[in-house]
Amino acid sequence: MSIAGFDTARKLVHERFPQARAAWLGGSTVLGTAPPTSDLDITVLLAGPPAPYRESLRYHRWPVELFVHTESSMEYFLATERTARKPTTLRLIGQTQILLDSDGSGAYLQEKCAALLAAGPEPLGVEELRAERYGLTDLLDDLVGSRDDDERLLIAFGLWRATAELVLTGHGRWMGSGKWLHRELASFDREAGTDYSHALARGVRSVAHGTIEPLVGIVTRALHEFGGPLFDGFKADGPG
Missing domain, CATH: 1.20.120 (Four Helix Bundle (Hemerythrin (Met), subunit A))
Known part of the structure; x- marks a missing residue:
């Protein structure tokens, strides 16, 4: 994992989301498969508005994809993506480095998503x-x-x-x-x-x-x- 990427992501979270419950850095930067043009995939959990939303930006020359959730929006995407068998949010939380965890939800949701990923999708029906x-x-x-x-x-x-x-x-x-x-x-x-x-x-x-x-x-x-x-x-x- 890129140490510079992790430090940049953590600075962004502390600067823009001081009241965040949790935040994670995921994607290819963490998995070690990042090409030179790779961005920072940052998921943030807030207690309420302005979440939920998604935003693309540049921060200290890094391209960043922000996925900002409430607990209910996160559960919605987890359920929807499991039905579609395309676990984007599961990966963005379950295969990550924790950037911030103010109430224990960072570690809890990371473990939950990792377990769901490991379990695999529902079997294909006839x-x-x-x-x-x-x-x-x-x-x-x-x-x-x-x-x-x-x-x-x-x-x-x-x-x-x-x-x-x-x-x-x-x-x-x-x-x-x-x-x-x-x-x-x-x-x-x-x-x-x-x-x-x-x-x-x-x-x-x-x-x-x-x-x-x-x-x-x-x-x-x-x-x-x-x-x-x-x-x-x-x-x-x-x-x-």
């Missing part, structure tokens, strides 16, 4: 799995049928995301957005001895160079791990 298989099958058919290079590349990106999500949710793992989806898949590969993250990336690069077969192969492999392609017989109920 209908959810069928819907993911159907969506992935549809995208795969689009790729095979397309004759437009630009269209194929855009479909390939959709296949990368949908395949990663199927593999992760099908194995009871958290998902993510953007780079975090790739990182979650790479983490799964290391533990499971698979190569989905690299194979999918290679597949997308192959499509960019005019060859679809490597991507078709890895997507088909993932589909067969969870029951195979699905089109005939798929049915989804509309809203009640």
Whole structure:
């Protein structure tokens, strides 16, 4: 972890939020994966207004992302993100360094979020799995049928995301957005001895160079791990 980043984050919290109940520094700065352009992800817990809000700013030349919560707004985001299986707030509190803890809530919430992260998301339901298989099958058919290079590349990106999500949710793992989806898949590969993250990336690069077969192969492999392609017989109920 960057000592300069930690000290800067702590100064910001003491300067801007003297009445804060707790504050945490999370993200790649703490996890040790920060590139040169990385920002400081700071979550702050207040007793009330002006929370909740989010703000992006620069502080002592550091780019900063502020996530300012009340206890109720934090619980809302924790519940919503767990349902979506994308634990942004869980990570921003559970995988952190505590910057301030005036009432014990800093350590308590850090431990709670870390435990929820370790427990993983709710298992994928039968209908959810069928819907993911159907969506992935549809995208795969689009790729095979397309004759437009630009269209194929855009479909390939959709296949990368949908395949990663199927593999992760099908194995009871958290998902993510953007780079975090790739990182979650790479983490799964290391533990499971698979190569989905690299194979999918290679597949997308192959499509960019005019060859679809490597991507078709890895997507088909993932589909067969969870029951195979699905089109005939798929049915989804509309809203009640």
